[in-house]
Amino acid sequence: MSCASCSARVERAVGELEKVTSCSVNLLTNSMTVEGDASDGEIIAAVERAGYGASAEGQAQNKNPSGTHENESNTEIRKILARLISSVVFLALLMYISMGHVMWGAPLPSFFAGNPVSIALLELLLSAVILVINQKFFISGVRGVIHLAPNMDTLVSLGSGASFVYSVCVMFLMTSAQASGDMETAHHYLHELYFESAAMILTLITVGKLLESVSKGRTTKSLRALIDLSPKTANALVDGEERRIDASELQVGDIFVVRPGESIPADGFVIEGESSIDESALTGESLPVDKAIGDKVSAGTINMSGYIKCRATEVGEDTSLAAIIKIVSDATSSKAPIARIAD
Numbered sequence: 001m002s003c004a005s006c007s008a009r010v011e012r013a014v015g016e017l018e019k020v021t022s023c024s025v026n027l028l029t030n031s032m033t034v035e036g037d038a039s040d041g042e043i044i045a046a047v048e049r050a051g052y053g054a055s056a057e058g059q060a061q062n063k064n065p066s067g068t069h070e071n072e073s074n075t076e077i078r079k080i081l082a083r084l085i086s087s088v089v090f091l092a093l094l095m096y097i098s099m100g101h102v103m104w105g106a107p108l109p110s111f112f113a114g115n116p117v118s119i120a121l122l123e124l125l126l127s128a129v130i131l132v133i134n135q136k137f138f139i140s141g142v143r144g145v146i147h148l149a150p151n152m153d154t155l156v157s158l159g160s161g162a163s164f165v166y167s168v169c170v171m172f173l174m175t176s177a178q179a180s181g182d183m184e185t186a187h188h189y190l191h192e193l194y195f196e197s198a199a200m201i202l203t204l205i206t207v208g209k210l211l212e213s214v215s216k217g218r219t220t221k222s223l224r225a226l227i228d229l230s231p232k233t234a235n236a237l238v239d240g241e242e243r244r245i246d247a248s249e250l251q252v253g254d255i256f257v258v259r260p261g262e263s264i265p266a267d268g269f270v271i272e273g274e275s276s277i278d279e280s281a282l283t284g285e286s287l288p289v290d291k292a293i294g295d296k297v298s299a300g301t302i303n304m305s306g307y308i309k310c311r312a313t314e315v316g317e318d319t320s321l322a323a324i325i326k327i328v329s330d331a332t333s334s335k336a337p338i339a340r341i342a343d
Helices: 004-015 040-049 057-063 068-104 116-133 135-146 152-179 183-190 195-227 320-333 337-342
Strands: 020-026 031-036 233-238 241-246 255-258 267-272 275-278 289-291 308-314
Touching (some): 004 020, 004 031, 004 040, 031 040, 068 116, 116 135, 116 152, 116 183, 116 195, 152 183, 195 320
Antiparallel strands (some): 233 241, 255 308
């Protein structure tokens, strides 16, 4: 998805399914939350009919294990930055050739003197390079038209493409005038070229895309940092023996051990030992909190000093940390009523 029009179209496509009661698409996180009885296959098929792609949450996690989301975000930013730098370099040359000698009296190479067609040809080549560098806009825009779902990229490609095609037509008229010896008309047509406009549109939109990607990366990075607070393993006591298991395997009532420096894997209470717990990630309290037998502990907090045994009371998605993550995630994926009207 590239704009609010894309997310709104996906929302409508999925919302029209009979078994769907509500659907919310978040452009920032490229995610969709659906409520209802529709199957994953039906939802994905509806998204594909709208001209986009989707995968279920479990499939997305398998394709993108922990840590790869940030790498993908950084890769996307680097790609857009490379496109922008290349576009700016060729745009600077194009602006010098097309506007420099007119606005600032900048000198041009001698072989351009009295030959407006050669200037137009160079402008054509430079703008064509920028169009090729930013061909993603045209691919996305044309795909949107094919699926009867025009988006922002359609408008960008239409504006840039119209400027380019119009300039090519003017260039043919200029060539005809110069061939017939009418140099005055040929020079007049030189001012009717808009190759620099076609290139400028793509370059400026690429600047916006870069800023958007950086902002998106920062937002999703904050959410990932919160998710990473959840410990992946736990030291559980099984038949009196300590075993390291996945934190997701803990059950309510299980006893687990937490050593100094380790994260607490579940909500519970202390049944043996004393320690200081760093709860700043959940409460914002900078000073560790002393815990003794009977005191509550929360998942995601860090044992600072003593060796403690705890009994789990809330595990998995029922912990306080999981509730906070869900609230933050829902906040990023939901929309205010005014936002829906705007879309």
